[in-house]
Amino acid sequence: MDVSQLEWAITLGVTIAVLLFDVVVVARRPHEPTMRECAIALSVYVGLAVAFGIWVWNFHGHDYGIEFYAGWLTEYSLSVDNLFIFIIIMASFNVPRKYQQEALLVGIVLALIFRGIFIALGAVAIEQFSWIFYIFGAFLVYTAWTLGRDTDHDDDGDNAVVRFARTYLNTTDRWAGLKLYVKEGSKRLMTPMFLVILALGTTDLIFALDSIPAIYGLTKEPYLVFTANVFALMGLRQLYFLLGDLMKRLVYLSQGLAFILLFIGVKLVLHALHENEVPFINGGEHVPVWEIPTLLSLGVIVVTLVITAGASLYKTRVAETD
Secondary structure, eight states, X not given: OOOOHHHHHHHHHHHHHHHHHHHHHHHHSOOOOOHHHHHHHHHHHHXXXXXXXXXXXXXXXXXXXXXXXXXXXHHHHHHHHHHHHHHHHXXXXXXXXXXXXXHHHHHHHHHXXXXXXXXXXXXXXXXXXXXXXXXXXXXXXXXXXXXXXXXXXXXXXXXXXXXXXXXXXXXXXXXXXXXXXXXXXXXXXXXXXXXXXXXXXXXXHHHHHHHHHHHHXXXXXXXXXXXXXXXXXXXXXXXXXXXXXXXXXXXXXXXXXXXXXXXXHHHHHHHHHHHSXXXXXXXXXXXOOOXXXXXXXXXXXXXXXXXXXXXXXXXXXXXXXX
């Protein structure tokens, strides 16, 4: 895929502009957004992602268009799962509803930064070491196994980094908007928002470790990897408020995502076997294995998400009527 410097510049410029717009709007008027606000913003972001995929399809070829849609859907579904953790973090710190937009926005910016770093590292690793796909595939299979076992999302939002901050830093229970610290006399105290952002940042780092190998299993193009992540994260803040209690109804989401990650992990291992010479086969030859086409991957992802959502809503509806 031949991506010009102008395309990269426009993409980065628009991403930064959208983030700055969000920062200005949220900072000027911290509030709990209405359902109408969230629905409109989310519709715009999803529409832009679909339009961008059509543009890629027309100007760079249908194969790259399919890769973008497959990567975007995968990253979006993983981001929805991440919202469960965000909800737990907000609840565990008792974040006031009017400040949750600010915390989520900072979390999304941190997620973009971390994923940008891992995208660059992944691109370099793939360019230099084709056997890295074995590691990516094995990691995704392991992640799928652990995710499939996690049905309750019962983590309390705390982690080792936050516990360290609570223990060794001076903190206060007083909220001060997006401020990370306040002064009381001669002391500088870290606010609850500091701990919330610390929790979001560290979990974002863990999420990036899962999502980047997953999307590199669908496309090897850093530009598509980056844009798929950007579009997946852009509407996350609105999705958080729009779905609300509906998130708790997606009881089979972890299992659905586990299957998707397992499928992509197997795809990566097959690709690695196809690309790398194996010493114990005729003195070192490529393994004649079938590579899973991206169009089939896209179909598997869509069908899995539809079945997951349908089964989840059916189960919760039956449970409510009993």
